[in-house]
Structure formats: C-alpha cells, structure tokens
Amino acid sequence: MKDLVLDPAPRPLDTPEQLETRLREIGATRYHNLHPFHHLLHSGQLNKAQVQAWALNRYYYQSSIPIKDAVVLSRFRDHAVRLEWRQRIEDHDGNTHGEEGGIERWLVLTDALGLPRDYVTSTVGILPATRFAVDAYINFVRDRTPLEAVASALTEVFAPQIHKERIAGMLEHYDFVNPGVMKYFTRRVEQATKDADFCLDYVKRNARTPEERQRVVEALIFKCNVLWTQLDALQHAYVEGHPPPGVFDPKDWA
C-alpha cells in the first residue's frame, strides 16, 4: 500500500456503487474544469499568446496519449480488452485509410494560432512541468497494475462536459477560432463518452476488494493531478508572468 498516498480522506469502498459515488466526488472536486486557467480560456480572458502557450504545451499531452494507450494495451493478455483499447490509438493517430486522428486535429489548432509545426512537434518550448506530468502518466500505466492503468483514464467520464463548454466559449470569444479549428473537441465529445462507459464499467467489475477500489480511486486522483498540474504551470508562467528559463516566448511567434 506504500504507493497509495494521494487520498487525504479515504472513504469505505465495500461495493461497486460506493466506488462510483467516490469517483464522481473526485471528479466534482478535482477535475480540471474547475481550474482558473480553464475559466480564463473559456470566457475569452486570455490573449492570443496565452492560448498559444496552452495549445503548444497541450500538444505534448495529446501526442503522448497513443503512446500511453499502447502501454496500456501491452498490459493485457485479455484479447477483448486489447481490441477495445486499440480503438483509442486509432482515434489519436488516425488510420491508413486517410482518416486523420486527434494529433493531426490538434495541429490544425496550433496552425491557426500561427505556431510552426516543426516547432510544435519538437516540443523544445514546452514547460518542464508539462513534460514531467505527462511522462508521469506514461510511467504510471507501465508501473502500476492493469486495473490502475485503466482507471487512470476515468477522467473521460467528466470530459464531454468540458469539451462542450470549451467549444462554445472559444468559438464565441476568439477570432482565431472557427469550427474547423475546434474539430478536435467536437470529435472527442462522442469518443470520450464511449471510452468512459467502458472504463467505469471495467473498474466496477474488476476492482473486487476495498483495497483494489482504493487503487482505482487513487488512479483517478493521480490523473486529475496530471491535468491540474499542467494548468497550474501554464497559469504561473503565462498568466502570472513567471516563465522558467528556456521555454516558449510568445514574442518569438507574435
């Protein structure tokens, strides 16, 4: 249990229903829709440079997701889970019949923001905190149990709502945003709903003891921390004006 250290207030988890209640509590208190940076983003209070910084940093997260999902897939001898999970890699990487994936759609957004693709994909300008948090996610799904690896994707349960807020808010407030640019998010609304249903059902069926359920809870807290930390770092660097040495400087790409 040494690795269970993220939950300051554990609750009884004797049933799958108690687990779901607890997971929804965590979403309601720790999911990054609550973060002040998202409030600024969605209400049009960021300038273009700040939106650039967000899109540039989040590219590292987006482009790491299929790597993370490949690690998750590799943890399962159960063919049915592998089949289910493989769809996620295709969602982000696209397929050989020419259908674009989520990463390509993210680059449409960074294009619209005036960031060169070579610069974005090099990741040289991202915040160190972004890299640490995202890499922690990849390591988590490799080092923890397969149950915890699946559970760390449970943030998808809360994602469709934030995507809808973001699409509406960004379309309304920013002149560099149009429906084509927001296609990443419109597509994710449907994808994330399906993925979330699978994850929630999986953890409710496969976490069979209170300790296993606590592992699921901690995996969700961990993942909320991965998302929240990225926004804290963006806010500190680009809203409060304390960029660490060597990172993206909007003046270079204005």
Next chain:
Amino acid sequence: MKDLVLDPAPRPLDTPEQLETRLREIGATRYHNLHPFHHLLHSGQLNKAQVQAWALNRYYYQSSIPIKDAVVLSRFRDHAVRLEWRQRIEDHDGNTHGEEGGIERWLVLTDALGLPRDYVTSTVGILPATRFAVDAYINFVRDRTPLEAVASALTEVFAPQIHKERIAGMLEHYDFVNPGVMKYFTRRVEQATKDADFCLDYVKRNARTPEERQRVVEALIFKCNVLWTQLDALQHAYVEGHPPPGVFDPKDWA
C-alpha cells in the same frame, strides 16, 4: 537524438573544455539559486507556513535521492564507479554505526517547523508537481545512458554556494532556525564539493563526441528543470495562493 529536446540554443562542443564552459553557462542561467522563491526564503520574506511547505515538499526530493543513487549505481559494471557512488547513498541514508544521514537531518528541520514526522514521511500533502519532478529524476537515471545519469548530478557543482547563502540567510531571519536545524546544509557543503569534482571530471573524460557532450548538457538542463519546477510549484501554491486540491494546508499545522 529524439530525446535531446531541452536545449533551445546548442553550441559547438568539440572539446572537454567547451563542455565545461557550456555547463557553467547553464548553471549561471538555470540553477535554482536564481529562483525568486529562494530569494524570498533566504532573505526572510517567507512566513513559517511557507517555510513548512518548502521543507515538506523538499523532503520528498531528499528522501528520493538515495533511491536515485541506487539506480545510478546499478547502471555501472565498473567497480570503481560503484564504490565512488555508494558513498552518496550512505551520505543520505546514514550507516549502521549510528551515523545519521541527510534524510534524518532533514527531519530535524521539519521537526523544528512543527510538522509531525508521520505526516512528512507519508508524503500525502506534497504538491503533485513535486512528485512528478522528483519521479522524473529517478526515471531519467534509469532510462538514459549511464553517462547522462552521472551528468544529471552536475548541479552539485553549483550547490555549495547556495547552501552557504541559505545557512546564513535562514539563521539570520527565522526564529525557528538554529545551527542544529541547519546541519543538513552545513554537512552538504563539504559532501557536494567532493561529489561535484567527481562528476565534472567523469563527464569531461567520458563524453568523447559532440553528441555525447550534448547529452551531458541536456542532462544538466533536465536536472535544473527538476529543481526549478519544484520552486515554481511552491511559489504558485503558497506565495501566490493557488494550492491545488488536497495538498498541505498550513492551517492544519499552525
């Protein structure tokens, strides 16, 4: 070279001397003695709660160092390097003849700040960014080449100066600090100097191509990022007042 992405302005590195010059440039521009949080700490501008948050979070870093060093040691078939490196584990963990190590000396500091040892060692209250950054350091020395693993310790070249500033500044400004409490730092001044000499000599002799020297440079940038990111997170949470959900709340330990 895909993993070399941290240096926005690479320089020619054709000789060991060019390497040393570049390493000292990085120290002069990226080492965390330059971070505003350290300026506040050393000049007495933090309150006790903020010093508590610093000591609590840095405990996670301190207590991870012997684990990091054990991973480094495990990378070497060269007996001489293992013998040299083993001393570092003893410096932090102490020895069986009853000599305390750096972790124990760190807990003397958290004791003096009124933080219960069980709480400190549980790490439940630390910032997620602290955990991500420190864990990234452990993963780095496991996943990169042995040369890069050694090079990531090169921040010790710049450490004695910051320890001296800290000892003088904290003794002068904080009434909860006395020489016994600062013993961690007084001891580290001599340890770090010896360790730094070994590392600098090692990378100058063992990085034999420009690419290998660039790997050394990036390892030092990486490690500077590990240290800087921890202070950015402390400043954002406890100076600017944006603590993420679930972390140390000074009101609980006033």
